[in-house]
Each structure stands twice: as C-alpha cells, then as structure tokens.
Amino acid sequence: MRIRPADLADLPRCQDIERAAGECFRLVGMSAIADDEPLGLDELAPYQRSGLAWVAVDDLPVAYLIAEPVDGALHIEQVSVHPDRARRGIGRRLIEHAAAHAGGTGFAALTLTTFTDVAWNAPYYARCGFEPIPDAELTPGLRKIRDQEAAHGLDRWPRICMRRHLTAEQQIRSAGVN
Template sequence: MRIRPVTSDELPVLQDIERAAGAPFRDLGMAAVADDEPPTLEVLEHYRRAGRAWAAHDGDGPPVAYLICEPVDGALHIEQVSVHPDAARRGVGRALLAYAADRAREEGLAGLSLTTFTEVPWNAPYYARLGFRTLEEAELTPGLRKIRAHEAELGLDRWPRVCMRRD
C-alpha cells in the first residue's frame, strides 16, 4: 500500500470511495448516513491545496482510500477517513491514520483527534483498538465543541457520537 498526497484529478474518485464506504451504514439502520453526499469537489480541493488530503493506492491503480484533516486546537483533526469496501480489512485505514500521525508529529502537533459514531463497529470501537480514547465533555477543546455543534446541525446526533483523541 502506497500513501501519497491526493492529486486534483483524483478528487472525483474520492467521492466514489465515500459513497461506497457509506453504503454499509444502511444495514445498521442509518440510511441518512449512507445516502449523505460526499464532500464536494471544492471542499476536497481545499484540503488538497492545504496539503491535508492523502490517498492510499494499491499498486499503481487509483486510490482505494483517503483521509482529509486539519489542525484543530493543537492536534491534527481527522475530518474524514474512508476506505472502499473492496479494500476493507487490509489495514488501509490504519495505514492512513499512521501516516497522519507522522505528519502531526512533524508539525509539532500533540496527536490526532476525530469525531465518530459510538455504536458502529468500524467507528469508535475500531479507533479504540488503534489507541484512541473517548474524551469526556470537560476535555473538549473549543474547536472540537464547534465541530460537534456543526455535526448536530447536520443531524448526525440522531446516533450517539463522541470525540476521540490519540496522543
């Protein structure tokens, strides 16, 4: 598996990955998540230009997974990490998170943060296995509170969510 910065011509592929990765949410009764549109090309381009969009490639083919992130309150916040189901269970997501952790260290950031669903097996339980811990309400930084408020506006709080961090 090779990880590298996303190129502009790969942005539509990232949207396809997002749609495919969202489909399994339907089986959990989360059709709204499954049907949610991926980030727009403009949003993905913003992350790409900022140097905050990385893709995992299996050989020389197109991306099979991607991660977008941004610094939030001293940590590198994972905005989205998505793996195409055809590449699932092969350590691709883990590799992308390790790559992001290396970038965070290079930038002097204290670790990684993310928000996620608590009851989705490939969300909070998966991240906990990778060393992330759930943050208590009192530990939430202003930036994380703002992210959670935005998620609530989008209706994501219909299902339990948490903020997690790995130092």
C-alpha cells in the first residue's frame, strides 16, 4: 500500500470510496449521512490541484484524504477508507501523511470536524492524537466550517472540532515531504 498525490482520474474513485464508507452510518441510525452524496468532481478538483489530496493505493485507490489551510492549520476536510479495507491502519497512514506534509510546509497543527458519538469518528481521532477544541476557542475559519455543516444538516447529531498539534520534532522530520 502506498500513498501518493491524487490524480484527476482518481477523483471518481474517491467518490465511490466515500459512498461505500458512508454505508457504515446506517448501522448507527444515521442513514441521512449514508444517503448524502460525496463532494462533486468540481469540488474535489481544487484539492487535487492544490496538492492537498492523497490516495492510498493498492491496484486502485482504496482510501483518500483531502485537506485545506484554515487559520494556520491544515484542516482535514475528508478522510475515507473503503470498508473492504477498513481497520488496517490505512486511514491513520493517510492522517500521518497529512501531518508530515503539514509539518513540512509550516503548519503547526491539523484540525478536523467530526461526529462525537460515532466510534470511528471522534474516539478514533482521539486515538490519533486529536483533542477537542472548546467552542470558545474556535477560529473564524473553523466557525465558518461548522456553520456550513449546520446548514447542511449535520448538526442533527453531536459534532466537534478537534486539533492535533504537531511537535517541533514532527515538523523537522517531515521537512521535504510532498
């Protein structure tokens, strides 16, 4: 399994991965999440063009992560692993790759938003080193993301912003990572 920058040709496969991964939400009573369509190709392409979209590849992409700069941190917009490949550390490897990229390009942290009560969301990210960000400490960019999520109906279930600070050692070790 290798991680590489996403190509434009990978983006439809990323949509398929997200649809498949979303099916798990049906098992926890969140069918609306499973039914939600992934980002469109026109929405995914800017991540790819900016170099902030990565895929984990076997023969084909089996997982992907997209990110964007938000208020001095690299914000993970989406990370999805095809359920046929889940629970093998692929998502964590993508997160570590994003952390290496973030540290190597001057970001001091990773951020993300997630569901608090879904085992493969906030509890998983906590095991990956993310910590909850109190609402009073949300940056303007994170507040805007949360407002967009609420407008999209995601606040039907408890959500949280989380941050993972990158250590100086991570930033030094990751210099030069693409």
